[in-house]
Amino acid sequence: MRLVRLWPENSHFDFMRFRRFSFPLSALISVATAIVLYTVGLNFGIDFKGGTLMEIQAKSGQVNVAQIRHTAEGFGFGDVEVQEFGTAGEVSLRFPIQSGGEAAQAGVVQKARDTFGNEYEFRRVETVGPRVSGELVQSGTIGIVFSVIAVLFYLWFRFERELAVAAIIGTLHDIVLTIGFFVITRHEFNMTSIAAILTIVGYSLNETVVVFDRTRELMRRYKTMPPEELLNLSINHTMSRTIMTATTTALALLALVLFGGQAIQGFAQVMLYGVVICTYSAICISSPMLIYIGLRGSETVKVPEGKAAAAE
Amino acid sequence: MLRFSKSKIIATLAIIIIGLLLGIPSMMSPEHRKAYLSAVPSWVPSWLVPSRAIVLGLDLQGGSHVLLQVDESDLVRGQITLLRDDVRRILRDTRVASQNGIQTIPRGVQIRVPNAADRERLMPRLRELAQPISNAVLGQTGNASVALSDTPDGAITLTLTDAGINERVRRAVDQSIEVIRRRIDATGTTEPSIQRQGADRVLVQVPGLQDPQQLKALLGETGNLEFRLLAQPGATDVDMLPMRDAGGQRVPVERRVIAEGGDLTDAQAAFDSQTNQPIVNFRFNIRGAQRFGQATTENLGRQLAIVLDNEVISAPTIQSPITGGSGQISGSFTVEQVNNLAVLLRSGALPAKLTIVEERTVGPGLGRDSIEAGKLATYVAAILVVIFMFATYGVFGLIANIALLVHVGLIFGLMSVLEATLTLPGIAGIVLTIGTAVDSNVLIYERIREEVHSGRSIVSGIQAGFDRAFATIVDSNSTMAIAAVILFFLGSGPVRGFAVVFILGILTTVITAVTLTRMMIALWYQWMRPKVLPF
Numbered sequence: 076m077r078l079v080r081l082w083p084e085n086s087h088f089d090f091m092r093f094r095r096f097s098f099p100l101s102a103l104i105s106v107a108t109a110i111v112l113y114t115v116g117l118n119f120g121i122d123f124k125g126g127t128l129m130e131i132q133a134k135s136g137q138v139n140v141a142q143i144r145h146t147a148e149g150f151g152f153g154d155v156e157v158q159e160f161g162t163a164g165e166v167s168l169r170f171p172i173q174s175g176g177e178a179a180q181a182g183v184v185q186k187a188r189d190t191f192g193n194e195y196e197f198r199r200v201e202t203v204g205p206r207v208s209g210e211l212v213q214s215g216t217i218g219i220v221f222s223v224i225a226v227l228f229y230l231w232f233r234f235e236r237e238l239a240v241a242a243i244i245g246t247l248h249d250i251v252l253t254i255g256f257f258v259i260t261r262h263e264f265n266m267t268s269i270a271a272i273l274t275i276v277g278y279s280l281n282e283t284v285v286v287f288d289r290t291r292e293l294m295r296r297y298k299t300m301p302p303e304e305l306l307n308l309s310i311n312h313t314m315s316r317t318i319m320t321a322t323t324t325a326l327a328l329l330a331l332v333l334f335g336g337q338a339i340q341g342f343a344q345v346m347l348y349g350v351v352i353c354t355y356s357a358i359c360i361s362s363p364m365l366i367y368i369g370l371r372g373s374e375t376v377k378v379p380e381g382k383a384a385a386a387e
Numbered sequence: 388m389l390r391f392s393k394s395k396i397i398a399t400l401a402i403i404i405i406g407l408l409l410g411i412p413s414m415m416s417p418e419h420r421k422a423y424l425s426a427v428p429s430w431v432p433s434w435l436v437p438s439r440a441i442v443l444g445l446d447l448q449g450g451s452h453v454l455l456q457v458d459e460s461d462l463v464r465g466q467i468t469l470l471r472d473d474v475r476r477i478l479r480d481t482r483v484a485s486q487n488g489i490q491t492i493p494r495g496v497q498i499r500v501p502n503a504a505d506r507e508r509l510m511p512r513l514r515e516l517a518q519p520i521s522n523a524v525l526g527q528t529g530n531a532s533v534a535l536s537d538t539p540d541g542a543i544t545l546t547l548t549d550a551g552i553n554e555r556v557r558r559a560v561d562q563s564i565e566v567i568r569r570r571i572d573a574t575g576t577t578e579p580s581i582q583r584q585g586a587d588r589v590l591v592q593v594p595g596l597q598d599p600q601q602l603k604a605l606l607g608e609t610g611n612l613e614f615r616l617l618a619q620p621g622a623t624d625v626d627m628l629p630m631r632d633a634g635g636q637r638v639p640v641e642r643r644v645i646a647e648g649g650d651l652t653d654a655q656a657a658f659d660s661q662t663n664q665p666i667v668n669f670r671f672n673i674r675g676a677q678r679f680g681q682a683t684t685e686n687l688g689r690q691l692a693i694v695l696d697n698e699v700i701s702a703p704t705i706q707s708p709i710t711g712g713s714g715q716i717s718g719s720f721t722v723e724q725v726n727n728l729a730v731l732l733r734s735g736a737l738p739a740k741l742t743i744v745e746e747r748t749v750g751p752g753l754g755r756d757s758i759e760a761g762k763l764a765t766y767v768a769a770i771l772v773v774i775f776m777f778a779t780y781g782v783f784g785l786i787a788n789i790a791l792l793v794h795v796g797l798i799f800g801l802m803s804v805l806e807a808t809l810t811l812p813g814i815a816g817i818v819l820t821i822g823t824a825v826d827s828n829v830l831i832y833e834r835i836r837e838e839v840h841s842g843r844s845i846v847s848g849i850q851a852g853f854d855r856a857f858a859t860i861v862d863s864n865s866t867m868a869i870a871a872v873i874l875f876f877l878g879s880g881p882v883r884g885f886a887v888v889f890i891l892g893i894l895t896t897v898i899t900a901v902t903l904t905r906m907m908i909a910l911w912y913q914w915m916r917p918k919v920l921p922f
Contacts, residue, residue: 078778078779078780078781078922079775079778079779080779081779084836084840085840130753132752180743181603181607181743181746184746185600188598188600196750196752197598197748197750198749198750198752198753199747199748199749199750199753200746200747200748201746201747201748202743202745202746202747203744203745204742204743204744204745206456206744207454207744207745214877215877217877218873218874218877218878221873221877222869222870222873222874225869225873226866226869226870229865229866229869233862233865266878266879266881266882267812267881267882269874269877269878269882270812270874270878270882270885270886273870273871273873273874274819274870274871274874274889276870277866277867277868277869277870277871278823278867280863280866280867280870281823281826281863281864281866281867284859284862284863284866285830285859285862285863288858288859288862289859292855312837313833315833315836316826316829316830316833319779319825319829319833320823320825320826320829322775323772323775323776323822323823323825323826323829324819324822324823324826325822326768326771326772326775326822327768327771327772327818327819327821327822327823328818328819328822329771330764330765330767330768330771330818331764331768331815331818331819333764333767334760334763334764334767335760335761335763335764335814335815335818336756336757336759336760336761336764338446338753338757338811339757339760339761339764339811339812339814339815342812342815343815346819
């Protein structure tokens with residue numbers, strides 16, 4: 076039986092060449108993200124914005140979205156977003172946060188149940204008050220900041236300073252591009268999105284760390300090799316694994332996107348995008364970054380050239 | 388070397404088998420689980436039989452999650468009223484008059500007593516109010532709940548302290564939890580979970596409840612019942628209270644309370660034998676019965692106001708003295724209303740109003756659909772990854788696949804033992820874990836391939852592959868674990884479920900991908916004695 080190989084053995088591909096394209100490209104996308112984030116902003120879900128979300132399904136399987144919209148607007152609870160989704164007559168309704176405090180919020184659900192209760196099944200009802208949504212924004216932000224700090228500490232302990240700096244730049248790059256994905260696709264940004272971003276932080280570092288582990292090993296073996304060559308060698312060595320892991324993870328996520336159901340689809344799509352971005356950044360951003368940061372700064376201090384050579 | 392000691396093999400297998408056995412109950416349907424448990428012979432000790440199934444989150448089994456917050460301003464208002472009553476009582480006792488009555492100020496009350504001799508008599512009594520709050524922990528002096536200050540011109544201010552209010556809020560949450568539990572139990576709802584959350588919140592989770600309206604109605608009422616008299620024309624000291632079913636009309640009610648909810652010993656929903664209307668029968672304790680009997684004797688022919696949460700729900704005319712200690716509340720109620728009312732009266736009043744700050748309800752239909760979709764995605768992901776690993780690594784891929792299946796089984800086993808909750812994002816976590824779990828195997832295999840290609844023998848290549856890949860496996864999994872742990876502490880509910888699965892997935896990878904895989908490869912090698920790598 077012939078086995079599948081996704082990457083040729085003993086490859087000598089010049090990955091460092093990519094940096095001429097990848098650096099400007101990533102810089103451009105990052106700036107664009109910042110601009111769009113500032114001007115348009117994220118499409119916050121009710122977790123962060125507060126308000127009421129209802130998912131209803133017509134018992135008959137038939138819906139008249141226009142009529143639902145008309146009825147819901149007549150409630151007088153502000154702008155209503157009505158959307159058809161899924162397959163069998165499912166409709167989502169979103170009401171903005173009510174000015175009359177938490178008690179007014181409950182009235183929205185009551186009114187909708189009274190009006191649509193006979194013909195529609197209420198599949199999901201979520202109401203988040205202003206206080207809770209504010210706290211969720213806070214804890215989400217803290218989480219992302221904290222994870223970057225925690226990871227920074229881990230890298231600081233486990234790796235040379237240069238490698239740690241490069242890995243962190245790569246991770247920040249991935250966070251920015253993921254947020255860019257949310258801004259551009261108008262994917263709803265909610266608590267699950269924070270989970271997706273944190274998972275991407277983990278995955279991003281995972282990718283970078285595997286390459287850098289190898290870089291460090293090769294640094295010790297080939298003491299005089301120029302950084303570009305050394306980094307190319309590291310990536311070539313680990314490329315089979317990188318491709319394999321990205322593929323298996325992507326396959327699993329693809330299954331989630333296709334079959335996981337409405338509620339989990341968004342998460343899976345973001346993660347799928349994240350796997351691609353993380354793989355790209357490990358190869359085309361973090362590693363070439365080391366050429367500029369300098370690869371051997373701390374290494375030469377740790378292992379004096381002469382002694383190590385004598386020991387070998 | 389690739390040799391494993393017997394004890395190590397046994398230990399590894401034991402861990403895996405126990406882990407998998409623990410996961411089995413979760414794989415069964417509830418009926419099968421019951422049948423399986425009853426089939427276990429009675430002489431087997433129960434702790435030996437894995438019986439726990441994974442708890443499904445509300446998003447999967449359907450149900451309601453309601454987060455309530457103690458209304459601090461309501462609580463403070465109540466405290467100020469009490470403080471005002473205390474001050475009034477002290478003024479009366481000491482026969483001191485305040486120049487401008489008792490003024491209510493934000494978070495306190497103020498009086499003005501210009502006469503120094505009066506102040507001399509008054510202050511010690513007022514100071515008693517500023518005593519430290521009685522403590523939950525014995526022998527520990529707490530902060531005063533009321534701060535007292537006076538100015539030379541005779542203005543005396545009593546304000547509630549932050550420490551006092553915080554203590555009140557804390558106690559209010561504890562009491563609320565008790566009252567909520569009694570109220571929910573009375574409705575016969577199964578397995579509610581009621582927990583304190585943070586300083587001033589209560590989280591109520593009720594599985595299987597599709598329409599939380601009734602629950603919310605029960606929790607939204609403070610449940611403070613008072614029996615007072617409707618005021619006669621010209622009376623002073625009255626409150627104008629809204630009358631239920633009277634279109635917002637307000638009626639004058641005497642401020643004096645004859646008896647209150649706390650005096651009740653029982654309340655039951657029933658039907659009036661004559662009119663067939665739904666009513667609530669209640670029974671007073673001795674003190675309540677005495678006062679109620681006296682009041683009804685003295686006020687024959689007048690109307691009694693039954694006041695619930697500052698709303699007159701019914702105002703029957705007193706036909707005859709009610710001295711037996713029991714009575715009934717009638718009015719134009721529905722059956723559901725009297726049921727709720729009876730529950731409210733039986734379970735007592737909430738110490739303060741509770742506001743619903745978050746509500747999430749998932750219908751059972753959606754939950755079922757989510758489970759089905761999650762299962763399907765898990766199977767498809769597993770099949771794709773298994774095929775792909777086999778196509779890439781042949782026999783070694785097969786070994787990785789066995790490790791992968793054990794890995795998923797172990798996650799279920801651990802989740803059952805830890806009583807972790809499986810949520811929809813948790814299912815996503817399992818699927819994602821299926822994708823990333825083989826990463827460790829891939830790292831090892833690629834390393835083995837490299838080592839063998841650089842001239843090592845197969846045995847030494849396998850050995851070196853495992854050894855050298857290990858550091859990388861630890862590094863790469865640690866970074867994932869850091870992110871997952873942060874997510875766990877930060878997230879709530881479903882998101883936390885994802886973090887749990889992910890953390891467990893990372894932990895079990897080390898057992899399956901490193902130890903189990905290594906053992907299987909060692910056995911394979913001893914059996915086949917291959918001359919070249921199979922991939």
